[in-house]
Amino acid sequence: MRYLRLVAIFWSASTAARMEYRAAFAVALLAAFVETGGKLFGVYLFYSSGYDLGGWRWQEALLVLGFAQLLDAFFLLIFQPNLRRISEMVQDGTLDFVLLKPVDSQFWVSVQKLDPIGLPYLLLGLAVLAYGGSASGITGAGWVWLAAAGTGAVLLAYALAFLLATTSIWFVKIFNVVFFLSSMIWSAQYPVQAYTRPFRLFMTFVLPVYFMTTAPAELALGRGDGAAPLAVFLVAAGLFGLSRAFWRFALRYYTSASS
Amino acid sequence: MLLAKARTLLAVYFAYMLEYRAEIVFWILGGLSPFFFMAAWSEAARLGHTAYSALEYARYFFAVFVARQLAIVWANWTFSDWVRTGRLSFYLLQPLDPMWRLLADHVGERGVRLPMLAAIGAVFAALFPGALVWPGWGPFLLGLAASTLAFLLSFFVAYSVGLLAFWFEDATEIFELWYVLVLFFSGMLAPLTLYPEAVQRVLAWTPFPHLVYLPAALWSGFEPAGAWGFAVLLAWTAVFFVVSRVLWRLGRSRYSAMGA
Numbered sequence: 001m002r003y004l005r006l007v008a009i010f011w012s013a014s015t016a017a018r019m020e021y022r023a024a025f026a027v028a029l030l031a032a033f034v035e036t037g038g039k040l041f042g043v044y045l046f047y048s049s050g051y052d053l054g055g056w057r058w059q060e061a062l063l064v065l066g067f068a069q070l071l072d073a074f075f076l077l078i079f080q081p082n083l084r085r086i087s088e089m090v091q092d093g094t095l096d097f098v099l100l101k102p103v104d105s106q107f108w109v110s111v112q113k114l115d116p117i118g119l120p121y122l123l124l125g126l127a128v129l130a131y132g133g134s135a136s137g138i139t140g141a142g143w144v145w146l147a148a149a150g151t152g153a154v155l156l157a158y159a160l161a162f163l164l165a166t167t168s169i170w171f172v173k174i175f176n177v178v179f180f181l182s183s184m185i186w187s188a189q190y191p192v193q194a195y196t197r198p199f200r201l202f203m204t205f206v207l208p209v210y211f212m213t214t215a216p217a218e219l220a221l222g223r224g225d226g227a228a229p230l231a232v233f234l235v236a237a238g239l240f241g242l243s244r245a246f247w248r249f250a251l252r253y254y255t256s257a258s259s
Numbered sequence: 260m261l262l263a264k265a266r267t268l269l270a271v272y273f274a275y276m277l278e279y280r281a282e283i284v285f286w287i288l289g290g291l292s293p294f295f296f297m298a299a300w301s302e303a304a305r306l307g308h309t310a311y312s313a314l315e316y317a318r319y320f321f322a323v324f325v326a327r328q329l330a331i332v333w334a335n336w337t338f339s340d341w342v343r344t345g346r347l348s349f350y351l352l353q354p355l356d357p358m359w360r361l362l363a364d365h366v367g368e369r370g371v372r373l374p375m376l377a378a379i380g381a382v383f384a385a386l387f388p389g390a391l392v393w394p395g396w397g398p399f400l401l402g403l404a405a406s407t408l409a410f411l412l413s414f415f416v417a418y419s420v421g422l423l424a425f426w427f428e429d430a431t432e433i434f435e436l437w438y439v440l441v442l443f444f445s446g447m448l449a450p451l452t453l454y455p456e457a458v459q460r461v462l463a464w465t466p467f468p469h470l471v472y473l474p475a476a477l478w479s480g481f482e483p484a485g486a487w488g489f490a491v492l493l494a495w496t497a498v499f500f501v502v503s504r505v506l507w508r509l510g511r512s513r514y515s516a517m518g519a
Contacts, residue, residue: 024432031436038443045449049310051303117432180289187295196305196313199298 003107011114014081018116025117032120036128039065039189046194054193060221061191062132063146067213068189069125070150071157075182076118079161082110087168095254106247110162133220142220149216149229152236156211157185159239166243169250188213211235268360272367283368287375290331293324293447300449311450315479317390319450321383322402322475327447328376329369330410330470334361335434338421343428347514358418358507365414394478402477408492409470413441415499422503425510446472450481463487466495 019025043065047058056064086109089095098108133146164177188209192200204210215229276283297320301313311319338361341347350357384391394402416437423430441447444467451459451472462468469488476482 023427024430027432027436031432031439034436034443035439038439038448041443042448045453046299046303048455049303049308049453051306051308053299054302177285180285183289183292186292190299194302195295195298196302199295 003103006103007111010112014112014114015116028117029120032124035121036069036124039069040128042189046190051194053191054195056191056193057136059132059135060217060223062128063136063217063220064191064213065189066125066129066132067150067153067216068185069121069128071153071185071188071212072182073118073122073125074154074157075161075185076121077115078111078113078118079158080182081113081115083161083165085109085113086165090168090254099251099254105251106162106244110158136221138220142222145222146216146220149219149232152232153212153216155240156208156232156236157181159236159243160208162243163239163246166247166250169254184209185212191217208235208239264355265359265363268363269367269370272364273370275364276368276371283371283375286331287328287372287379290324290328293320293327296320296448309453314387314389315481316450317387318392318479319475319481321380321390322478323447323471325376325380325478326402326406326409326471326474328372329406329474330413332365332410332413332417334365334414334417335421335431337361337364338418339424339431342421342424342514351514358503361418362414365410392480394480398477398480402474405469405477405489405492406474408489408496409474412466412492412496412499413470415496415503419499419503419506422506422510425506425513441467441470444468445470446475450476452481464491466492 040062043053043058043061046053047061052058053061086095089098089109095109099105101108129146129150133143138146161181164181167177184207187203187207192203192210192214195203200210211232215232218229219232297316300309300311300316300320303309304311304313304316338357341350341357347357350360380391393399417434420430420434420437423433444462444465446468451462451468454462459468469492473485473488473492
């Protein structure tokens with residue numbers, strides 16, 4: 001409860017700060033529409049040349065795209081602004097102040113900022129999901145699966161981003177890692193079945209891209225072979241636990257600015 | 260005199276960029292997305308759905324990757340940062356247009372990036388035998404000319420956006436819009452020839468397809484050199500060069516630095 005109240009305070013403060021730059025927000029809104037349009041165009045290019053992305057109807061492929069857009073939105077909204085701050089705080093030693101607070105430090109560094117520029121992406125992503133879902137005839141249970149799997153995918157993406165950002169305790173300047181991750185999500189906008197076999201394996205077992213978008217879509221549609229897509233929850237929980245352990249481990253090596 | 264200046268600037272920024280090797284590695288890794296598009300189109304080709312073969316796609320998307328890497332710019336960030344923090348004041352004291360400093364920053368970074376690109380090229384050639392084919396001196400040099408022009412155009416666009424910092428607190432979002440347009444209309448999603456005819460016709464007038472598709476198509480042998488692409492690219496480069504000069508003239512007089 002206390003944590004929820006903190007989140008509300010953090011986010012209203014950062015939204016207010018961001019709203020000082022209203023022109024920038026207007027441009028970002030336009031960019032969000034262009035980007036969503038462009039991604040849909042990308043899917044269209046495949047279907048117009050007769051390729052069904054490895055056995056997906058186009059409405060179903062839109063679900064995968066929607067999940068990718070959702071993750072992208074969370075990157076812009078929360079992950080990117082906060083995780084970039086970690087390496088900044090390590091650089092100038094202000095991480096000390098966070099560690100002294102009577103709040104879970106991982107919680108603090110993960111949610112303190114919110115960049116409303118991600119909001120249009122979030123809404124457009126949800127719109128793509130809603131359209132793709134209803135066009136492929138998802139039923140009541142399917143929508144529940146969609147919501148649950150989407151939550152799992154967001155958690156997974158967060159854990160992955162946080163794991164990489166934590167390395168900045170050692171390598172100080174490494175915030176391009178976040179850029180790297182968000183561009184990996186680019187590869188997640190098509191179902192993994194669309195790729196050649198080595199890439200498919202790589203995207204399932206090395207980069208867990210399969211679990212971020214393809215698996216949630218399979219769960220919502222009730223397709224996929226057996227229990228494989230269900231592993232999204234397992235992978236998400238595992239990575240989340242790992243990110244907590246790794247953060248605590250890394251803090252032991254944090255020597256602040258003056259010591 | 261001029262040459263000595265240029266040499267010093269380039270040496271300084273090359274050394275400066277060497278410090279950020281790790282950053283550049285991740286930056287390059289972040290630019291690997293063309294290879295994913297390659298994998299998807301190759302699979303489409305394997306199943307017999309498109310006009311090109313898997314090998315042709317591999318060749319094309321590797322060229323796309325290189326073309327994009329050579330045209331990466333960040334002048335918008337750097338310059339608006341100079342204005343916001345007042346660092347520009349120091350540069351104004353020197354008898355050197357800050358534009359050259361920025362340009363040297365970018366060119367020097369290419370010096371660090373090139374060896375890394377060569378390493379990625381070697382890995383790629385090992386993973387996809389037969390995909391890397393020497394295009395011949397003519398197309399190679401023409402492609403290099405195209406990608407140099409593409410770099411200059413991107414640079415002047417980014418620099419112009421950066422210059423807007425004289426008027427707006429946070430103008431760099433505008434560059435985001437440019438970036439998104441490049442992403443979708445430069446031929447990174449697929450070879451431009453697969454785009455619908457009408458889209459292709461409109462795009463031919465914009466700078467976007469010539470930024471990536473033109474050099475990539477030359478290197479991968481998709482298309483003989485078209486004078487049209489070079490003309491459009493040159494025209495847009497000239498436009499944005501002039502825009503950046505005008506913005507610089509106008510903006511300079513508005514600049515009041517920090518606390519001044």
